[in-house]
Amino acid sequence: MRPDAQHVRTVTSIGAGPIGGGWAAFFLARGYQVRAYLHSMTEEKAFRSVLDTAWPCLQDLGLAEGASLDNLTVTDNLEDAVSGTEFVQESAPERLEIKQELYQLLGEMVPPGVVIASSTSGLPMSDIQARCPSPERTVVGHPFNPPYLLPLVEVVGGRLTSGEALDWVMTFYRIAGKEPLRLKKEIPGFIATRLQEALWREALHMVANGEASPEDIDRALRFGPAPRMAIQGQCMAFHVACGEGGMATNLDQFGPALKLPWTRLEAPELTTELRDAMVEGCNAMAGDRHFEDLAAERDRRIVAVIKAARGENS
Amino acid sequence: MRPDAQHVRTVTSIGAGPIGGGWAAFFLARGYQVRAYLHSMTEEKAFRSVLDTAWPCLQDLGLAEGASLDNLTVTDNLEDAVSGTEFVQESAPERLEIKQELYQLLGEMVPPGVVIASSTSGLPMSDIQARCPSPERTVVGHPFNPPYLLPLVEVVGGRLTSGEALDWVMTFYRIAGKEPLRLKKEIPGFIATRLQEALWREALHMVANGEASPEDIDRALRFGPAPRMAIQGQCMAFHVACGEGGMATNLDQFGPALKLPWTRLEAPELTTELRDAMVEGCNAMAGDRHFEDLAAERDRRIVAVIKAARGENS
Numbered sequence: 001m002r003p004d005a006q007h008v009r010t011v012t013s014i015g016a017g018p019i020g021g022g023w024a025a026f027f028l029a030r031g032y033q034v035r036a037y038l039h040s041m042t043e044e045k046a047f048r049s050v051l052d053t054a055w056p057c058l059q060d061l062g063l064a065e066g067a068s069l070d071n072l073t074v075t076d077n078l079e080d081a082v083s084g085t086e087f088v089q090e091s092a093p094e095r096l097e098i099k100q101e102l103y104q105l106l107g108e109m110v111p112p113g114v115v116i117a118s119s120t121s122g123l124p125m126s127d128i129q130a131r132c133p134s135p136e137r138t139v140v141g142h143p144f145n146p147p148y149l150l151p152l153v154e155v156v157g158g159r160l161t162s163g164e165a166l167d168w169v170m171t172f173y174r175i176a177g178k179e180p181l182r183l184k185k186e187i188p189g190f191i192a193t194r195l196q197e198a199l200w201r202e203a204l205h206m207v208a209n210g211e212a213s214p215e216d217i218d219r220a221l222r223f224g225p226a227p228r229m230a231i232q233g234q235c236m237a238f239h240v241a242c243g244e245g246g247m248a249t250n251l252d253q254f255g256p257a258l259k260l261p262w263t264r265l266e267a268p269e270l271t272t273e274l275r276d277a278m279v280e281g282c283n284a285m286a287g288d289r290h291f292e293d294l295a296a297e298r299d300r301r302i303v304a305v306i307k308a309a310r311g312e313n314s
Numbered sequence: 315m316r317p318d319a320q321h322v323r324t325v326t327s328i329g330a331g332p333i334g335g336g337w338a339a340f341f342l343a344r345g346y347q348v349r350a351y352l353h354s355m356t357e358e359k360a361f362r363s364v365l366d367t368a369w370p371c372l373q374d375l376g377l378a379e380g381a382s383l384d385n386l387t388v389t390d391n392l393e394d395a396v397s398g399t400e401f402v403q404e405s406a407p408e409r410l411e412i413k414q415e416l417y418q419l420l421g422e423m424v425p426p427g428v429v430i431a432s433s434t435s436g437l438p439m440s441d442i443q444a445r446c447p448s449p450e451r452t453v454v455g456h457p458f459n460p461p462y463l464l465p466l467v468e469v470v471g472g473r474l475t476s477g478e479a480l481d482w483v484m485t486f487y488r489i490a491g492k493e494p495l496r497l498k499k500e501i502p503g504f505i506a507t508r509l510q511e512a513l514w515r516e517a518l519h520m521v522a523n524g525e526a527s528p529e530d531i532d533r534a535l536r537f538g539p540a541p542r543m544a545i546q547g548q549c550m551a552f553h554v555a556c557g558e559g560g561m562a563t564n565l566d567q568f569g570p571a572l573k574l575p576w577t578r579l580e581a582p583e584l585t586t587e588l589r590d591a592m593v594e595g596c597n598a599m600a601g602d603r604h605f606e607d608l609a610a611e612r613d614r615r616i617v618a619v620i621k622a623a624r625g626e627n628s
Contacts, residue, residue, distance in 0.1 A: 214592055300374075301623060
């Protein structure tokens with residue numbers, strides 16, 4: 001029996017680092033009672049400093065009713081931290097043996113039916129849950145740093161996770177104010193990190209080859225594609241840029257450019273299936289909105305992002 | 315003899331598409347007299363619609379003194395378009411034979427000493443300038459779409475371009491309100507497109523393999539790394555996320571992750587030279603600012619970007 005996702009009041013955040021502290025701050029801002037577990041109370045100062053940094057931003061974004069830093073309990077007793085909890089977000093160090101041992105304990109201590117989500121950015125849940133006595137309720141819920149600001153949470157199960165636990169956590173994160181993204185497969189790096197990592201490795205190649213400095217890389221992104229990507233992602237950025245023809249025009253016109261050495265990563269074969277999947281996906285996102293409306297909306301929001309990046313509106 | 319970059323009054327924009335029209339709108343907003351060349355006057359309607367879309371956004375960002383749509387002349391006579399001009403921005407179709415023929419004409423028609431910049435996103439200037447009788451003043455000035463909003467211009471010369479012409483155009487773009495980025499080498503895709511293309515090809519692989527839909531890709535970017543990238547780029551995002559230790563900690567701690575299959579692009583060897591270049595580059599960007607101040611500034615600006623992406627402030 002799961003708690004009612006709509007009426008969860010008490011959550012547990014495990015971990016004293018920027019991710020554990022960031023999740024605690026996020027849940028407090030959304031009005032939850034938060035029980036934070038630290039491996040040792042010597043970590044409390046660092047943990048509280050994450051909260052102090054996060055809180056003014058969360059206030060600026062708008063607190064939920066009843067939200068308060070007073071709704072926080074900090075403990076180094078794991079049993080205490082999970083007692084009466086209705087959801088656990090685990091952000092322990094990224095080492096498999098630490099996580100496996102922790103999930104063995106949590107599998108017994110956490111009230112039955114309560115979902116346990118791991119912030120892991122790289123370890124597969126199938127491995128993390130290997131020694132857990134109740135693995136069906138363990139999931140990956142991978143946030144982006146800083147987790148109190150960036151809404152994305154990538155959700156995927158391990159081999160022993162139940163589909164119903166995944167459904168529950170998707171609903172819970174949505175109600176909590178996150179943007180959960182459910183993965184179709186348990187792939188290394190999930191989706192967002194894979195995209196970022198491809199870009200990052202190309203950047204490292206360029207620095208290694210004397211083609212660009214770190215400052216060149218950052219300026220190229222900040223003043224070039226990144227503001228647009230923050231508004232539209234990349235598929236819709238290309239779809240809208242190609243006017244009436246959209247993604248179909250993009251792939252038919254620039255398809256040959258996929259063979260050019262514009263990055264060290266080779267593109268996949270542009271099969272009819274891939275082309276159609278891209279085109280249909282973009283058409284579905286556009287819905288019945290005309291590209292000119294989408295472009296006008298893009299522009300209005302890019303103006304706001306540019307002002308934000310300049311430090312105006314902030 | 316170049317015009318004085320500080321006192322350029324009249325510029326030419328060649329091309330009726332979103333890039334040519336976008337540049338014309340940008341220069342008008344910055345207070346220049348703009349002579350626009352269209353291949354045919356039948357393109358005028360499409361050209362003017364780019365301007366109509368761009369203008370309200372440019373007004374919102376702030377027009378320069380004297381800026382007006384009335385400062386525009388439109389012609390399909392190339393000689394007229396470049397007569398008395400002090401700078402030419404060329405955004406003709408991306409076909410080498412078209413550009414080569416155009417640069418042969420421009421090399422004679424454009425007043426001596428006036429710099430001619432190409433918006434090309436993929437053709438090397440060494441090829442474009444091959445038939446130009448005055449190639450030393452021809453450069454790449456590659457904008458990002460929409461060019462009236464995104465500030466980046468990637469600048470690089472061809473084999474016959476003079477360093478002094480490159481210096482001039484860097485100064486001119488800066489005065490005009492752009493963020494010019496001078497490339498160290500003439501590489502395919504320049505810097506920003508290479509970064510974007512690596513990410514794009516990884517995205518296509520994921521869609522081709524049923525790992526993600528186009529909507530998954532866009533949501534992952536918009537709600538995950540992209541807002542941070544718009545503020546900090548990627549090098550500083552990692553530098554600041556790693557606290558006191560910065561990029562050194564990032565590479566020492568996550569260096570082994572560069573070997574993991576987190577993208578289909580293989581990373582370069584993390585040599586001492588590469589590590590030091592990354593660390594020194596980030597330290598130089600940080601200057602004497604403490605990471606906590608950089609994190610606080612990042613957070614304030616991410617809040618503003620999130621509001622912008624939501625459509626607030628817009």
